[in-house]
Amino acid sequence: MSNWVEVLNEYSTKDLEQRKVWYSPVVEAYDRARPRYPEALIQRVVEVAQLSPESRILEVGCGSGVATVDFARLGYAIDAVEPNLEFCRLAQQNCAAYPQVNIIPQTFEEWQVESGKYQIVLAANAWHWIASDIKYVKASEALQNNGALVLLWNMSLEPSREVHQVLDEVYQQIAPSIAPQYEGKDTQEEILQGLGKLIGDSGLFEAPVTETITCDRVYEVDRYLELLSSYSPYIALDAPTREALFSGLRSAIDQQFEGKIQLFNLSAYQIARKR
Structure with missing residues (x-):
């Protein structure tokens, strides 16, 4: 079993009550620092999924409403299921201008299915949180x-290999257990192919259509550390280790890269028709 499959399984097997509060300490940081989806990607989803003005969307794990807003501003009615109450509050705030959005404070596992109601089931960087024996059946x-x-999917934001090597020295000194492996475009595409295979292997959906957009983003050091703080490995660190790690990363970025770094990632959609 490849490492990324093991990582995904770790999320989906967490206790339901733990999942409900996992992001609670960092909901504001998550909303500010997590990358948005390119407008061109959203438009392609609308086209490929053949959404009509009357289409209704079920979103699984809306978080702070990053993708919810993208589709709500296009006029779609959305029922968004989100287990974290702090995220629900923030999503309601971010979607306040869109009365057709309904935020439902529940886990997808606990949510009562409304059969045949939706044109698409949407999950934006959230599908890996739901157990495989439940999510495809309910969707x-x-x-x-x-x-x-x-x-x-917004794949991992990462710097160039040269910058990664500099930052890796900090990780190895302070928190080697969470030192990120350099991926690059080829590895991110490979991961996406594997994610697509899981959808087809469910037996309930066709093999997905996948499209990617290459994104380059510049993060100032404060925003970069805020971004890291919203990721699960950093949430799980004890506070002293996390503070020491961020201090070391800040020093390296300030001293060697003038306080900012350019980051790369792939943004992608996968669309799979129901069998």
């Missing part, structure tokens, strides 16, 4: 006969 049941599962 299929919620969809209309011509409906589709739509997964959005």
